[in-house]
Amino acid sequence: xxxxxxxxxxxxxxxxxxxxxxxxxxxxxxxxxxxxxxxxxxxxxxxxxxxxxxxxxxxxxxxxxxxxxxxxxxxxxxxxxxxxxxxxxxxxxxxxxxxxxxxxxxxxxxxxxxxxxxxxxxxxxxxxxxxxxxxxxxxxxxxxxxxxxxxxxxxxxxxxxxxxxxxxxxxxx
Numbered sequence: 001x002x003x004x005x006x007x008x009x010x011x012x013x014x015x016x017x018x019x020x021x022x023x024x025x026x027x028x029x030x031x032x033x034x035x036x037x038x039x040x041x042x043x044x045x046x047x048x049x050x051x052x053x054x055x056x057x058x059x060x061x062x063x064x065x066x067x068x069x070x071x072x073x074x075x076x077x078x079x080x081x082x083x084x085x086x087x088x089x090x091x092x093x094x095x096x097x098x099x100x101x102x103x104x105x106x107x108x109x110x111x112x113x114x115x116x117x118x119x120x121x122x123x124x125x126x127x128x129x130x131x132x133x134x135x136x137x138x139x140x141x142x143x144x145x146x147x148x149x150x151x152x153x154x155x156x157x158x159x160x161x162x163x164x165x166x167x168x169x170x171x172x173x
Contacts, residue, residue, distance in 0.1 A: 058090040064166055065149030069099040069136040073157040074106045081113045083160045085122045088167055095148050096124040099139035101132050 066084050070077055084096050096117075100110050110126055117124045127143050134141060140154065151173060155161055162168075 058093060061090060061093045062150040062170070063093050063095060063148055064089065064151045064153060064170070065095040065097060065143075065147040066153040066155065067097045067099055067140055067143045067147070068155055068157065069101075069139045069143075070106060070110065070157050071101045071132070071136065071139075072104045072106055073102070074104060074109060076157045077102075077106050077109050078113050080155060080157050080160060081110070081117070081124070084155060085117050085124065086163055087161060087165055088163045091121050091123055094123060094166070096122065097143045097147065098124065098126045099136075099143045100126055100128050101136075101139055 066087070068080055068084060081096070081098055087094065098110055098114060100107060102110070107128075114124045114126050125146070127139070127146060129139065129142055132138065144152070151170065153161075153166070153169075
């Protein structure tokens with residue numbers, strides 16, 4: 001009986017020490033995070049400030065292709081296409097690909113929105129495939145074959161990108 005009590009006491013002490021070490025490690029990581037937080041933010045701001053000169057001359061900007069894969073997403077298709085078109089980036093340097101595999105009324109909505117945006121000067125294309133082989137990943141691969149951009153951004157239909165997305169991310173690439 002004393003032997004079992006000794007084993008249980010040893011297991012209790014080892015477990016308690018392990019939890020203590022884990023807790024101290026967590027406290028140390030929080031301390032490092034707080035100490036380095038401001039340093040990282042100032043680095044990001046410096047990179048973005050240095051890159052702002054690049055955005056003053058639109059012809060020096062890289063071409064960016066944004067892909068939006070869709071499949072029967074009638075409720076959100078227009079919203080995401082207009083949000084991507086609303087990104088603050090020169091229209092002639094921003095190729096928008098709507099990768100539409102839809103089999104419902106989404107096709108008509110996509111065509112109407114793309115026509116409207118094209119008439120207002122946006123570089124928007126609809127890519128449709130005869131089959132859904134590979135599903136959305138297959139649609140993205142088919143779009144890559146036609147992509148003109150040096151950089152590719154991919155947004156799912158339920159995500160609305162902020163207008164400054166490319167201005168904030170491109171300087172870090």
